[in-house]
Amino acid sequence: MCGIVGFTGTKNPAQITVALKSIANRGRDEDSIFSQNNINLGMTRLSIVDLQPKLFPMRYKHYVLVYNGEIYNYAHLKSKLEKAGITFRSKNDGEVILPLFDRYKEKAFAMLDGMFAIAIYDTRRQKLYLARDKMGEKPLYYTQYQDQLYFASELKAVLKLTPRRDLNHAVLGEYLSQGFVFAPHTLVNNVFCLKRGQCVCYSQTTQSFTRHEYWSSPISTLAPHSSTSDLIDELEGLLDTTVKSRLMADVPIGTFLSGGIDSSLITFFATIYKKDVNTYSVTFPHHPKNDERIFAQKASQWLSTRHHEIVCTPSSVKPIVENIGSLIDHPISDPACLPTYLLAHEARKAVKVVLTGEGADEIFGGYHHYWKELLAHKFKNSFGGKILQPATALLAKKFGRLQKITTTLATHYNTQGIFNAQEVTLLLGHPSSLIMPGILTKYSLTNPLLGMQLTDMTGYLPEQLFMKVDKMTMANNLEARAPFVSPDIVAFGLALPEYLKAGLFQGKWLLKKIAEKHFPKYMVWRPKHGFTLPLGEWLNGELSFVLRELTLLLPSVNYLNPGYYHNLIEGHRGGKANHADKIWTLYVLLKWMHEYKIKD
Structure with missing residues (x-):
């Protein structure tokens, strides 16, 4: 996993170095720069596959590549390219991208099974290509300013490179309602985020964009003769193959294990191929409605993993809350950012990669x-x-x-x-x-x-859940992978009939039938337990400074109704209602605006 930055225009290695420093959290193993007339590219690397230095930026013919992510089917693609006479100098998965792009242009991105944010510069045609992976696991922001294109893995690097600071009022209501903003828009005017499965081409000659979606969610139906037992076996085979491919690494790997069906299945398949897997879960002492420790402990014991419990309390998350404006990079209002940060921080002490269960609810109807x-x-x-x-x-x-x-x-x-x-x-x-x-x-x-x-799968998953995981894990120099969103599993899940997904009071029925084969039934058929925390109570206790700070920050913005938000805060403080989600949504927005000097 890595961070990438770049801009077209005059050679300026000093500026690209400054931008790289702003996203150093994404990769502390090595910084690489490619700077010449017309293009400046930078990459901060977290070495995962083939740890040798000086692999990036990669060059092939007249192309230059910087890239954030992993290509899980690179061995298959590499074999095909080698048969076509192409030679490789490393074992790094990213090396297949440029020869593939040389042959197939933008169609090459659809051939990649992986998570990625890619930037390719064609020195001959003076064109810059940007691409985001099919399900949106990795973000990529960009803007055009003074006839040049600027891009980065994190919004803060784009803000470092340009004076863009105006709040995008057109999507403010969307953020307040959803807790995120649908790509391609962001909360900064004229700064955009690539949509999942999208490619952007910028021509320096014409100073113009072309955008197209190289991939969309496959919509089909299963063969009518498929029996339920056949479907269970087929999905189990897909999960086995997918998790195995996501274990590709030359560094230690662990899993986030909540004890729920999704993370438990991912961990089960991981333990087939890895011994002594490190697993991580969060506990909420004195809050049984939020605490899943007993389920995580039982899953860990059943699978014989090395389990680590991270205690989540108001005091442990207080420093994260105080710095949420900078950590979040672009506002998302999910309070689960707090325990996710704690998980990532602890996991990074022993591993460089974790597998997670994101995507299963969307694909298999779990909500x-x-x-x-x-x-x-x-x-x-x-x-x-x-x-x-x-x-x-x-x-x-x-x-x-x-x-x-x-x-x-x-x-x-x-949602x-x-x-x-x-x-x-x-x-x-x-x-x-x-x-x-x-x-x-x-x-x-x-x-x-x-x-x-x-x-x-267009909004909530890529623009909230994956953004949360990316920003909180990368803040700790940790890579997270989500096996459930492999293209094969997505196609399979969407094609399932309704009764095998969101049945009455029971979602993810087919996944649970697979889990029955590997876990006791009482672990499989328990009620769904979301990844939540007792934020409402904490805001009236040790985190009450959030209410005080919000009261001070709110008058500084001109577009919010003071009467309404004062009633909101006082209603929560007085115990009349639990407005934790609303208060947190406003707090994240205003802390972010203050941190990056966003103008309203």
């Missing part, structure tokens, strides 16, 4: 809100639902409830729902359009589950 939406959809379209529609519409209008059965999925669906549309209007003083991807409209009537899955 509670999926089956709730499906129940509402079925009721709304039933005979009784149609008869009761006038009455439910009246109740919804009067009490602001029952939206699930009175409006279309595309109108009300919100997070931090501030609803009415609350956003009260906070901002004007209505704010919360536009969901068109994919939800396309499938909301015919296949609502698929519509929700694809929407979450």
Whole structure:
């Protein structure tokens, strides 16, 4: 794993060095620079595969590469290229990228099974190509300023290179509602984030962009003759193969193990190929509703791993909270950033890579809100639902409830729902359009589950969950890999019929049937337990400084309704309601704005 930065224009190694220092946390093993007329590229490396120095920036013919990520199918691609007469000088997975690009241009990115943010400069044609991986595990930001293109793995490096500082009010409502911003937009005007599966080409000759999506989520159906037992065996085989490929490394690897079905399965397959696997989980003393330690302990004992428990308390997260503006880099409002940072910090003492369970809920229908939406959809379209529609519409209008059965999925669906549309209007003083991807409209009537899955795989997964994992692990110089989002598993999961995913009160049914083969049933069929923390209680206790600091920060911005946010804070402080998610969302935004001097 690494960090990359770059810009077109006059040779300026000093400026690229400054930008590299701002993302040194992403790789402390080696810094590399390529600087000549028309292009400046930099890379800070966390050595994982082939640890020899001076491999980057890589060059092939008239191409130069800097890259952040891992290519898991590089051995297969390398073999094909060698048969075509191409020779290699290392065992690094990134070395296949340029010869592949030379042959197939942007189509090459679709051939890569991996996580990556790639920058390729064509010195002959004076074109710069940027690409983000298929599922969005690795971020890549860019902007055009004074006829030159600037890019980096982290937003703060782009801000280091350019004077971009204006808040993007157009997506502020989106952030307040969702807790993240859908790519390609960011909260900084005229600074963009590549969408997952997207490639951008910038021509220095014409000073223009071309953008296209080289990959999209595969939508197909399974062969009608596939039995449930066949599907279980097929998925188990895919998981085995995928996890094995994600163990590719010349450094120690561990796993984040919460004791839930996703991380337990990933760890099970890892232990087939690795002995004495280090596993890590968070505990919340005195908060049994949040604490999964007993499940993590049982999973670790069952799999004979070297388990490490990290205690998460207000005092242990206080330094992270105080520095959240700089750590978060671009606002995401997930409080799970705090325990994720603690996990990464502890894991880095023994390993350089961890496997995680991200993506399983989106791909296999694990979220509670999926089956709730499906129940509402079925009721709304039933005979009784149609008869009761006038009455439910009246109740919804009067009490602001029952939206699930009175409006279309595309109108009300919100993965997070931090501030609803009415609350956003009260906070901002004007209505704010919360536009969901068109994919939800396309499938909301015919296949609502698929519509929700694809929407979450477009926004929530890449722009919140993967951003959280990337920023918190990379802050600790640790690489995280998510086996569930391999292209083969994604295609398989999306093709499953609804009843094998979001069944009544039980999501991820097929995954649980696989887990039954390797774990006791009581570990498999327990209720889903999200990765949450008792933030509401902590904000009225040892973290109460957040409320005080927020009260001081809020008057400095002109676009928020003071009456509304004061009531919000006082309501939480007085115990009238738990507004922790709303308060945290505002706190992260304002701390980030203060840290990077973002102008409203």
